Amino acid sequence: MNKTVNQKAWFLVLPVLILVAFSAVIPLMTVVNYSVQDTFGNNQFFWAGLEWFEEMLHDDRMWNALKRQLLFSGIILAIEIPLGIFVALNMPKSGFWSSFCLVLMSLPLLIPWNVVGTIWQIFGRVDIGLLGYVLDKLGVDYNYTQDTLDAWITIIVMDVWHWTSLVALLAFAGLKSIPDAYYQAAKIDQASRWKVFRYIELPKMMGVLMIAILLRFMDSFMIYTEPFVVTGGGPGNATTLLSIDLVKMALGQFDLGPAAAFSLMYFLVILLISWVFYTVMVNLDKKGM
């Protein structure tokens, strides 16, 4: 059979190309454009080459924000993943209470980011917030606007509150997919509860957990709204994470060149870490964990 040559088929791809061009390629290229030039008012541009990149790489400000960011993502992953698994393991497997738990746990996921920030901003206030007020009356010295540790604890607890459900829901889906026969076989083999978890549940959840880790990592690495609403990056620069720093630089100070260089490097870091994650995941899958 002869294949009919029909170049009109290209038109079918066109809408997608246009969409991607406007949503991703053109904005990204604009950033690239800014990052290699010095920009003044009235759209005056002067070629700067890699100057901004060099400057940013030698700037403690970006490195400190990156360190804080890695610490933040590390801590929330270390809490949310085990906690999510724990919640999923203890959820009712079927019936009314199972659906009830699922709905209850989905609620935080449905709340817009800035609302979550506002909730916790008020919740933690010493003068009117339920949490802040109670802690203060109990004699606990807690004030997230002045104390670095308190500010960190607040944004971490907030993130755990907001996102542990996601991990729990994914882990629950993984658990539900395990056929009953596995549990029955484990009973017959006299496996302990720990061994059932270690050799049946964990391996069967591994796929979804990897996705959960990847999602939570990327999301937390790009987090902006919630900590910004609660602490505004303070006290001082204590909770100024990468994206908060970036916005300060780009919109606060209007340093478009350095900010563009910063955001490209930020993008590359996320890309790199996600790629490493993905590669490790695929390899684990091949090797059988």
Add this chain to the structure above:
Amino acid sequence: MAKITLDNLAHSYKPNPATEDDYALKELNHDWVDGEAYALLGSSGCGKSTLLNIISGLLTPSQGRILFDGKDVTNAPTAERNIAQVFQFPVVYDTMTVHDNLAFPLRNRGRDEAYVAERVNEIARMIGMEHMLKRKARGLGADEKQKISLGRGMVRKDVNALLFDEPLTVIDPHMKWELRTQLKKLHHEFGHTMIYVTHDQTEALTFADKVVVMYDGRVVQIGTPEELFERPEHTFVGYFIGSPGMNVIPARVEGSTAHVGGAEIALGQGYGALSGKVEIGIRPEFARLSQSEGLPVKVRRVEDVGRHKIIRADMFGQEINIIAGEDERISPDMNRVAFDPAQVNVYADDWRVKGAA
């Protein structure tokens, strides 16, 4: 190894069973003799898996008792019953090596490593997996995984019984044969009590010493493959076992003669007055197409299945099957069917009636 006794056992999945229909497993008394190989045969939903799960302790019966060597274990958990079970789909611990999979039940029971290693090697040799003991179970094929499941079931020497829940469903046909032969060999070697659930009559008849046929939550016959073939106690057994199944024809029985549509069929035995729905059953193997003797039939078609021919025919408006040998000639003027009188069974309300000679 143990004798397993079912005492007035019945099970319903409904909380308050009222009528007999509510029971997935109807009342049952039976002894599973120590060291025998049984097959539980029946179509889907007949209660055979329910019965198996009650024996293994995954399900507590709603009525009656179950005893292992006279000891009541009705409420004992699975772990205490010391049984092994192989499931329909292979259950292996993916992240462990084949060796660790086989060692798992022994290690969980705290056996020392020297003994574990010895048993694992022995079992690996039996299931032919010695060369892959070091491999991860993940990535093995379905039949290899099922072999591991079988091996894990047999690794403990002291199991009371080995239960199989349609273990060969996911296995390729040629491997089925091999695994079944292996199972049979293992049974001869070690003499475990084995209960093998299946809906495949070939599997049941080739594997078991005794076949337990279940129908609609009830055990309808327990017997050797030969008994099931020659003397089906229930029309379901006749219909379910054999290919094609037994011909069941409504009839009126008087003494040693059955009347079908005005014609007479000689029976090997005499019968008293029968009540209910009376039928006679003849296996196609014991029916013969003939020119001169027997009842008139109209041949619809002849199927040559290789080792014999199946003749589909009409007798007084009812379809009957006749099996003729591969070399037998069938001519258009053969329009009568004759039955071997000794092999004609009589049924009243689906249950076989014993005649008097």
